[in-house]
Amino acid sequence: MATETTTPQPSAPQPSNGDTVPAPSERKPQRSGRWSGYRYLLWVRLLELKREPEIVFWVFGFPLLLSLGLGIAFREKPADKTSVVVIAGASAEKTLAQLSGNDKRSAIHAVVMERDAALKAFHYGKFDVVVEPKADGSYEFYYDPARPESVYARLFVVDTLEAAVGRIDKLQVVSSASSEPGSRYIDFLIPGLIGMSLMNSGMWGVGFSLVDMRQRKLLKRFLATPMRRSDFLLAVMSSRLVLMVIEVGLLLVFGMLVFHMPVAGAFVSLAVLGSIGAIAFGGVGLLTACRAQKVESVSGLINVVMMPMWIFSGVFFSYEHFPAKALPFIKALPLTALNDALRAIILEGASLSSQSVRLLILALWGGVSFALALRWFRWT
Amino acid sequence: MGVPIECTNLRKTYDGKVEAVRGLSLRIETGECFGLLGPNGAGKTTTIEILEGLLAPTSGSVRIFGHAWNDNPRQLREWIGISLQETRLSEKLSVRETINLFASFYDQPRSAGEVLDDLQLTEKAESWVGKLSGGQKQRLAVATALVGNPRILFLDEPTTGLDPQSRRQLWEIIRRFQKKGGTVLLTTHYMDEAERLCDRLAIVDHGEIIAEGTPADLIDRLGGHHVVEFQVADNASASANGERTGEKSAWSTLPGVESVRNEDHAICLNVREPHLTIPALLEAVNRQGHQLEHLSTRQASLEDVFVQLTGRHLRED
Numbered sequence: 001m002a003t004e005t006t007t008p009q010p011s012a013p014q015p016s017n018g019d020t021v022p023a024p025s026e027r028k029p030q031r032s033g034r035w036s037g038y039r040y041l042l043w044v045r046l047l048e049l050k051r052e053p054e055i056v057f058w059v060f061g062f063p064l065l066l067s068l069g070l071g072i073a074f075r076e077k078p079a080d081k082t083s084v085v086v087i088a089g090a091s092a093e094k095t096l097a098q099l100s101g102n103d104k105r106s107a108i109h110a111v112v113m114e115r116d117a118a119l120k121a122f123h124y125g126k127f128d129v130v131v132e133p134k135a136d137g138s139y140e141f142y143y144d145p146a147r148p149e150s151v152y153a154r155l156f157v158v159d160t161l162e163a164a165v166g167r168i169d170k171l172q173v174v175s176s177a178s179s180e181p182g183s184r185y186i187d188f189l190i191p192g193l194i195g196m197s198l199m200n201s202g203m204w205g206v207g208f209s210l211v212d213m214r215q216r217k218l219l220k221r222f223l224a225t226p227m228r229r230s231d232f233l234l235a236v237m238s239s240r241l242v243l244m245v246i247e248v249g250l251l252l253v254f255g256m257l258v259f260h261m262p263v264a265g266a267f268v269s270l271a272v273l274g275s276i277g278a279i280a281f282g283g284v285g286l287l288t289a290c291r292a293q294k295v296e297s298v299s300g301l302i303n304v305v306m307m308p309m310w311i312f313s314g315v316f317f318s319y320e321h322f323p324a325k326a327l328p329f330i331k332a333l334p335l336t337a338l339n340d341a342l343r344a345i346i347l348e349g350a351s352l353s354s355q356s357v358r359l360l361i362l363a364l365w366g367g368v369s370f371a372l373a374l375r376w377f378r379w380t
Numbered sequence: 381m382g383v384p385i386e387c388t389n390l391r392k393t394y395d396g397k398v399e400a401v402r403g404l405s406l407r408i409e410t411g412e413c414f415g416l417l418g419p420n421g422a423g424k425t426t427t428i429e430i431l432e433g434l435l436a437p438t439s440g441s442v443r444i445f446g447h448a449w450n451d452n453p454r455q456l457r458e459w460i461g462i463s464l465q466e467t468r469l470s471e472k473l474s475v476r477e478t479i480n481l482f483a484s485f486y487d488q489p490r491s492a493g494e495v496l497d498d499l500q501l502t503e504k505a506e507s508w509v510g511k512l513s514g515g516q517k518q519r520l521a522v523a524t525a526l527v528g529n530p531r532i533l534f535l536d537e538p539t540t541g542l543d544p545q546s547r548r549q550l551w552e553i554i555r556r557f558q559k560k561g562g563t564v565l566l567t568t569h570y571m572d573e574a575e576r577l578c579d580r581l582a583i584v585d586h587g588e589i590i591a592e593g594t595p596a597d598l599i600d601r602l603g604g605h606h607v608v609e610f611q612v613a614d615n616a617s618a619s620a621n622g623e624r625t626g627e628k629s630a631w632s633t634l635p636g637v638e639s640v641r642n643e644d645h646a647i648c649l650n651v652r653e654p655h656l657t658i659p660a661l662l663e664a665v666n667r668q669g670h671q672l673e674h675l676s677t678r679q680a681s682l683e684d685v686f687v688q689l690t691g692r693h694l695r696e697d
Contacts, residue, residue: 039484047473221467226528
């Protein structure tokens with residue numbers, strides 16, 4: 001930073017009210033410092049953002065609401081009851097008793113219905129499995145092998161009926177439920193939301209705002225001044241870093257306070273990772289916006305770029321469900337690398353160096369995009 | 381220090397097809413206010429943007445104070461202030477913040493307070509740009525051009541779409557800049573603006589300069605400083621075109637008439653001495669047995685120059 005006296009100072013606006021005679025010090029020609037343009041561009045970007053309530057909501061409020069909503073939805077949800085329909089007949093009541101038992105907390109919810117109505121309700125997904133007790137004491141099951149809960153219900157009902165008629169278990173099994181902080185859905189979700197939020201604001205904050213400025217001919221107007229182009233791009237990227245601190249900080253603190261999410265890793269590691277992530281997506285945003293003339297066209301482009309990452313990069317659920325062949329591609333996406341590294345550091349307390357491959361993926365995306373964007377960037 | 385603006389044989393071809401500028405040369409001296417006057421699409425904006433170093437010409441050279449744009453663009457940018465035809469400045473910044481932002485790009489900017497005063501924006505200093513009127517926005521655009529303390533001011537259609545009062549305010553600002561020794565290049569399609577504001581101007585049409593000189597010079601070239609415009613009754617205009625052409629030559633022999641042209645249904649005479657022409661005109665109309673429907677006289681304007689040169693009006697739609 002330049003150290004000589006500079007005018008104007010971003011942080012200290014000159015006094016204005018009614019004082020029409022300029023103070024003597026104002027008259028004296030003063031030289032701007034080397035970095036005055038950069039500092040002002042950065043200051044103005046943050047100022048404009050602050051004055052745009054919609055942007056403040058989408059950047060900061062929306063991810064918080066999302067985590068709150070999903071966190072509550074998945075936090076205290078009781079285990080799903082398996083719903084079973086028993087087809088009416090001679091031994092229907094007996095079967096019902098065996099399934100439900102006397103225990104109010106039974107994991108099975110069973111009712112008796114006529115055959116046609118029962119099958120119809122099953123097809124509509126109201127029940128997971130249909131049980132038909134036969135006259136000879138055997139059972140016939142109707143289930144849907146494509147529905148995991150139906151498959152599970154069949155096994156569970158068989159198991160329950162077996163136990164009810166006095167099966168003796170040969171294995172001793174002890175189960176303990178895992179819902180400790182650090183291994184719940186919300187703990188998986190919040191790092192994913194941090195990653196997604198960095199992607200969103202990088203793409204929109206850089207990509208959209210640049211095209212908007214280009215469409216308004218403001219970029220061209222800047223170009224007509226002695227402003228250094230590098231200062232402008234530097235200010236754009238710096239503003240991303242400032243916002244990154246707020247975005248990541250808000251979600252982390254929110255997760256820790258509201259959901260008691262443990263943060264196992266070092267905050268320094270998170271800051272470094274967040275910076276690399278913010279700059280990587282800033283670079284991708286810059287590349288997306290490097291030639292578009294209209295905000296409408298860049299909006300489409302941004303969505304096309306982000307869509308695959310929303311789906312594949314494990315924001316809301318693990319990407320391990322996708323076919324194994326797709327995994328190398330999924331892992332090469334910047335958001336996947338960012339989310340995986342965030343989860344490793346936040347949930348497992350991993351060190352930065354253990355995440356070097358993911359950091360490298362992010363840096364490559366950012367670096368290559370930035371280089372291409374500079375080459376193709378249109379100011380007019 | 382060299383001539384503020386000089387260009388020779390500028391050409392600009394878009395996509396290898398559209399020739400926006402076709403061999404244009406200019407030399408603008410220190411302290412001059414020079415105008416490029418022409419209809420929309422004449423190539424004025426392309427020309428001024430080439431001179432501003434925002435567009436590269438297809439061929440030809442530009443010198444700003446003797447320097448080419450490739451030499452040291454940042455230094456040249458310190459010397460010039462620009463207002464583009466349409467720039468939408470950020471609506472959620474205040475007037476002062478906007479001026480300070482632009483000031484921060486220059487090595488030795490003027491203070492925001494001084495520029496605000498100069499452009500009569502002090503009252504609006506803390507208002508958001510989005511709340512300004514059209515005239516105030518345009519003054520702010522000029523303020524961002526003046527805050528760098530430039531030696532040359534480039535203004536592309538500075539008063540288009542403004543009300544008369546706002547236009548006059550801007551003219552004042554431009555004159556004040558000029559009085560302090562600044563050089564101004566502006567484009568306009570308002571002939572009155574060119575006439576009142578510019579020391580010299582070039583009339584541009586289809587990418588070429590078709591006339592250049594002081595406004596008085598250009599009007600002088602018409603021959604007469606006055607225009608007598610009249611219309612004769614229907615029995616004349618109902619007759620065939622051939623007869624009217626015959627009439628035209630008849631009018632040109634009237635005393636003091638320098639040139640004649642038909643305009644819609646009226647006939648315009650450029651005359652030196654209306655007090656000699658008008659009595660003779662009335663007599664001639666009488667003699668021909670026509671009825672005079674309309675008669676007016678006015679000072680010749682740049683519009684008349686343009687019409688005479690091109691056969692079209694400046695603001696034809």
